Amino acid sequence: MFEKLEEYPVDPIMIGADYFAQDPRRDKLNLTVGIYQDQDGQTPVLRAVKEAERRLVETQMTKSYLALTGDAEYCAVLGQEILGAAFGADWVAAQTSGGAVALRVMADLLAQMPEPPNVWLQTPTYGNYVPILSAAGARFAAVPYYDPIARQITFDQMLAGLNAARPGDVFLMQGVCHNPTGADMTPEQFAALLDLLEARGIIPWIDLAYLGFAQGFDADCAMARQVAARFAECIVCVTLSKSFGIYRDRAGALFVKTRQADRARMHRAVSAIVRARVPCPRSRPIRGAYHPAGSDVKGALAAGTGPDARPRGTGAYRYRRDRTE
């Protein structure tokens, strides 16, 4: 039977990683997967993460199932940390296995809507958006974002491209440290973009992957907070893989802001998609998702107040950020 299996494309990032592993030179640089490494090429576990793991082992009293949308306290802490005062009862939240699953759940949801919206992407952008949207069967199109020769954001072309969007379409952008260009919009550009999205009835979808790596955790949340405060409907996907260096533990979340009349339906839709399509968080590795959630551990990681933790933007955060620049 398996002789009928079709050839699947190999992930280009993994091809690059193989080349890197085979290259004997000592002064090589790995520009493939976005993983922090120290001067010895190691990806260390932060002390606060170790402490969180220790506390989890000591304090966890049950291994019972979680809700389909995961740990509500984790979602609440994370939502408040990232979106600040703009986060509240008007959001539907789900704990997900990393950022990729948050993106996939949303892609499924959009694809299943009676009149599926077009998801507008930036070109270039994170290489997994197209595979995720395609696998979900979502509709998507792209607008230019960055000119690699001129090394600048093609802002006017991006806005011009969005003129083709219809009300109810979705614009997927990154909140900070744009992957792969590293070029973030200026506050003025971002304000102009939000004006256009609002005027045209386009729903903003912000993907946050590198919080803490641009100017510090709070400052890096600024774009997402503006969107959250201004729009009645918006989407925020988060991965904590990079911020806490917990890549394999798969910690992430999906936040969807809806009008009140739609909220319970949205919660049921997200739950149904998680149950039917993406086996998270019931079968996800539990530890990563719990790092920022468990009692004082959320202080250590999310608020920076726990043992061994330092205020955000200092210590481990700033050290890794400075080395990454």
Ligand SMILES: Cc1ncc(COP(=O)(O)O)c(C=O)c1O
């Ligand atoms: C922009 C962006 N979004 C989402 C992700 C997915 O994160 P995760 O590894 O937690 O699935 C990444 C990972 O590189 C990313 O760069």
